[in-house]
Amino acid sequence: MTMCKSVQFLCGNILKKSYFFNYHKCLFSSSPLFPGAKTTWTEQLEFTEKNSYHPIPVYRVMDRQGNILNSNEDPKLSTATIIKMYKDMSLLNIMDKILYESQRQGRISFYMTNHGEEATHIGSAAALNNDDVVYGQYREVGVLIWRGFTLQQFVDQCYGNKDDAGKGRQMPVHYGSKELNFITISSPLGTQMPQAVGSAYALRGKNNVVICYFGDGAASEGDAHAAFNFAATLDCPVILFCRNNGYAISTPVEEQYRGDGIASRGPSYGIHTLRVDGNDVFAVYNATKKAKEVALSENKPVLIEALTYRVGDHSTSDDSSAYRSPEEVTLWATNDYPTNKLRYYMETRGLWSKEEEEKWAQQARKDVLTAFNAGEKKLKPKWTEMFDEVRQQQEMVEHVKKYKDYYPVEKFENI
Template sequence: MRLEASNTTNKLEFIKERPTVPAFRVMDIDGVPIDPNFEPEITKEKALDIYKNMIVSNTIDQYLHEAQNQGRISIYSTGYGEEAIIMTAMALEKGDMVYSQYRELSVYVQLGYPIEDIMNQCFSNKVGHGKGRQMPVHYGSKEMGLVTISSTLATQIPQAVGTAFALKREGNNNVVICYFGEGTSSEGDFHAGLNMASTIECPVIFYCRNNGYAISTPSSEQYRGDGIVGRGEGYGIKSMRIDGNDVWAVYAATKEAREYASKHNKPVLIEAMTYRIGNHTTSDDSKAYRSKEEVEMMRKHDPILRLRKYMKNKNWLDSEMDRKYVEDTKEMVLKTLKKAEEELKPKIEYLYTDVYDEMPPNLKSQFESTQRLVEKYPDYYKVKDFET
């Protein structure tokens, strides 16, 4: 926007504050639709499929969290309380690209990412796609358009914009969805990414999980202004705020955002208001910065509980069906976990490969030193646990 005569005034004043942007919601915490017009046309079978996948995601979180506490994997982060994000997957179409962070497990499950691959990656075994060179929860699949997760905060945002620009040039009407938390919005890459997406006009959906805490920093101490939704508006991006624990609100918003981004080749920002029930990671103890009462109060907004109530209200689910889903899922997940844990670890040489086409002399020398050390102390380095 440039300054024109019609945009001037002789009145000096601050921009007036406006009311807080409300969060769009389809059903209340008891699973009762507020406006039937936004209730999705969904079959009982599809709703049950979504519910089952949320149970699968939640169960994987439980078992891998316990595995980390027992020292069987190095670290883990759960998505407790944020499973409604699964509905973003329902709004995507073939050819769309996904840049996730580390609480989008339910999205991967809904898209059909194999549970075996989840376990293999977290246990860093020989069949895991990362060859043991990355921490747990760093999933990815080239074939499925799931860009491998990065540890570094916010790097995925400008990368997603670049990918969206490439999709725009291809002209296939595909979009990119990029997930991050409100803590990430304080990183420079967030601002650079949004400004770039706005100015070069890219079909990217920025999905911000505002779960209340950036590790131990509450959102009230992290920023001023009207949350993250106002930042999108400031960059000239169509933006909306939703109840991030309402599966139908998440679906409606993401579907609308995808249609707009695809049709106009422009970005959209969704701020999903949710709550992180679990610790930031297994390295965190949230009791040090928030009360037990606060967490218990927010459990009433749990998206799995809300969807369960919705389906029971419709007589699509009863307690016996629910119990069987949970028991069968636990059995399946535990079986997959044990199989992944029993696999051998990757070859030691993978510490040095896949960076260069041919291993340079300095890495070759380091690799040979490592080999000699391992051969000298085989029991210490547990060589029998590794693929040869």
Template structure:
């Protein structure tokens, strides 16, 4: 019988023994140099030309989408946006290593993972414009995507809520005997939430097949990492909870792919959680409400621009003979046209009936919500010029 006494595993000492920070040196997996060449000791992961091209094309697509939607927010066409500039490899490289049956629980900067799975430009736009074609019926902020058919759980605004949820969902996958895992994305700032610790501990104790994927991009909005924690990043926390851990260069698409593929194999073989810490950098502002010039320098940003994941992969593709510069330029131009066309179409679609604010919340709408809805309708009727004619279609 297994000895369940945890003290049976503990070595004893007879003098005061202090364990200092940095006792364990956690290495970072890196396959590609910034110039796109392989490190001498590195081995390429098994990537077909089709998968490699899809990864690269998706990263280019997301960068175009981000640029266009930031512009749309500045024009007042949407209210809010979060770009993933500089972090595309973390989301796309990891998504490429998954099975379509694996559940994705995202934070709010993983649009690349959703696009890789097949989410269309029109679907992105309908959600961001909160129109009638938005499956969330306009009740979420922009960039709070979700798609049941693609196994992508709807994003929540509060930080960290998806982490214990991912542990629970993965436990359900394990109990059902499914050949699938859950991947849960979050930033290093969200790792300061209590949900992070609860989720990792739950997954470790119950041996849930979940990949906790932390994008350590250097800042929790304006707070740099060295003001968030004194330990060795987020990877050291996984070890503390008894979770197998990998640290990877988050700007290296091949390394992210290889790390996630191995993590998935282990999660299924051993029915256990894995923590991946992807070391990357947020070149964009935290959101369209943020101005990063107030807390970091241009020189700091330029150092990371030299490590751009899209340029790194493009150079690798060139060396493989899988990249054509003229064809890539045409792809980017066509993507810009596609995004602009979908944007113009989505903003013309009517918004949802105002009743959808309270519908689907309860089996029957309770009296207090009916009263609030009536008061809102009266307010809009009283001040019709302050609201668009399509706003809620008040009768």
């Protein structure tokens, strides 16, 4: 019996054993079938580099003047939804301005604005349900506004007063809401990414997804790569949403990576990937809606890279004029600002007028100031609440009691 016939006989009798079947397949295939690679042969020795293929295109629905470029891509949202999008985006602008100034006046310790990135928040939030779980980084305030987090809750958290749900234990802008399925924000960069993937793994087979927001800087953390790989190999229904705003604090993207942005990492991990205009709220909405459909129907992760621009400083601890020119900021703020783009769209369709704009701006500012004044007058939490619901205190008590000979504590019986 020849070698070929021996292998055929072996595969025919043990077809269900994948090892022998794949071995048989390798012998008679003209393509390489090495484990872990799906490719072709070549006899030309050459590097594969970023110029070997076209960059991933940026999906958009509107131009800079708010005109729909392809009517088939118009999400055709209701007038009420569009107006809510605009109001939430502009309300975020006003709240940011007031709370930023309050930090400069010494009233709160820290703040981060969202100027220029409002469409990434509102467009993605509008495409999801409140049952979908959100892991934010620290610049996703619009998602909470969309879901119903109140102005008073924002102010109370920033002031760390007695009505702050976190009891004053967190830095300002570290929001969270169990009722709105918004996981409390953490200060360490990138930690939310593998956590989000783990949550999505637990949600497989249910009708919900997890969305995890992160910046271009966080994408350089090891946690990002672990999250990408686990999401892909474990088939997790998670939307990995990158806000690529051009800067990781003071480090521009040109100094962060040499490849084609963050989106190019998706295919290399086997993840469905979309790149969108992050200043186009309709494009972000469509992309997030599509990502959720795929994540639910296929139990697969989706990576979205929303290209945008951070108009404000990174935080109140940052002075961006030290690493970028005022002309650059002005260019983005005047030519491609997401809130302006949506307003142009609304005005050309008769959905919004200058009179409505003035009336809304006055009302929004009044609402923010009302919450601000109320929050500032509230007392701080009782200092003992620092230890409430904190397991470490009880563990320490038990430890000291167990090893009391090593801890000469006065009045030990009162511990």
